[in-house]
Amino acid sequence: MAKYTLPELPYDYAALEPSISGKIMELHHSKHHQAYVTGANTALEQLAEARESGNLANVNKLEKDLAFNLGGHVNHSIFWTNLAPAGNGGGGEPEGELRAAIDEFFGGFDKFQAHFTAAATGIQGSGWAVLSWDPIGAQLIIQQLFDQQSNTAQGTVPIFQLDMWEHAFYLDYLNVKADYVKAAWNIANWANVAQRFETAREKTSGLLVLS
Numbered sequence: 001m002a003k004y005t006l007p008e009l010p011y012d013y014a015a016l017e018p019s020i021s022g023k024i025m026e027l028h029h030s031k032h033h034q035a036y037v038t039g040a041n042t043a044l045e046q047l048a049e050a051r052e053s054g055n056l057a058n059v060n061k062l063e064k065d066l067a068f069n070l071g072g073h074v075n076h077s078i079f080w081t082n083l084a085p086a087g088n089g090g091g092g093e094p095e096g097e098l099r100a101a102i103d104e105f106f107g108g109f110d111k112f113q114a115h116f117t118a119a120a121t122g123i124q125g126s127g128w129a130v131l132s133w134d135p136i137g138a139q140l141i142i143q144q145l146f147d148q149q150s151n152t153a154q155g156t157v158p159i160f161q162l163d164m165w166e167h168a169f170y171l172d173y174l175n176v177k178a179d180y181v182k183a184a185w186n187i188a189n190w191a192n193v194a195q196r197f198e199t200a201r202e203k204t205s206g207l208l209v210l211s
């Protein structure tokens with residue numbers, strides 16, 4: 001059975017300061033993300049045990065555990081690579097085909113940022129703001145991801161996502177979510193997003209057949 005593992009960060013914990021403090025990054029990566037990895041492995045192990053024993057009474061709980069924890073692992077793994085130190089891969093504006101797509105589907109980078117920011121700061125409870133490739137509509141969309149696994153459509157591919165759980169910003173920004181989102185633009189790694197965009201478009205063409 002596959003074992004999920006905690007990925008190394010591509011930069012030091014303090015590298016995203018002042019947008020995100022080293023203390024948050026260390027806790028977020030070594031404690032929170034690690035807990036999702038452990039939880040996903042545990043859920044898979046318990047599902048295997050349930051199949052083996054034939055006692056599937058806990059299947060609802062275990063499937064929910066799997067979705068939540070594997071969701072957390074995927075979300076954070078993408079999130080870390082979506083970021084880079086300001087001025088050293090982070091910040092600025094998207095270029096090339098990604099920029100053209102953002103302009104096409106959102107009416108410009110400013111309008112995209114305003115929409116994404118509103119989605120991020122407006123999340124009710126814990127969740128993420130996500131820029132996704134929708135292979136059905138062949139378009140970019142913004143989604144609000146609740147918790148680690150809810151309120152997004154199957155098959156959409158996340159290319160840029162911002163953690164809006166309080167553990168992601170509260171030590172630095174208290175309740176002022178808008179300042180956290182504003183600071184996040186300074187560390188957005190648009191080259192990584194562009195790479196994910198290109199891969200998503202290429203690999204998902206024809207993947208979802210609805211009729």
Ligand code: MN
Nearest residue numbers: 032163165168
């Ligand atoms: Mn998180």
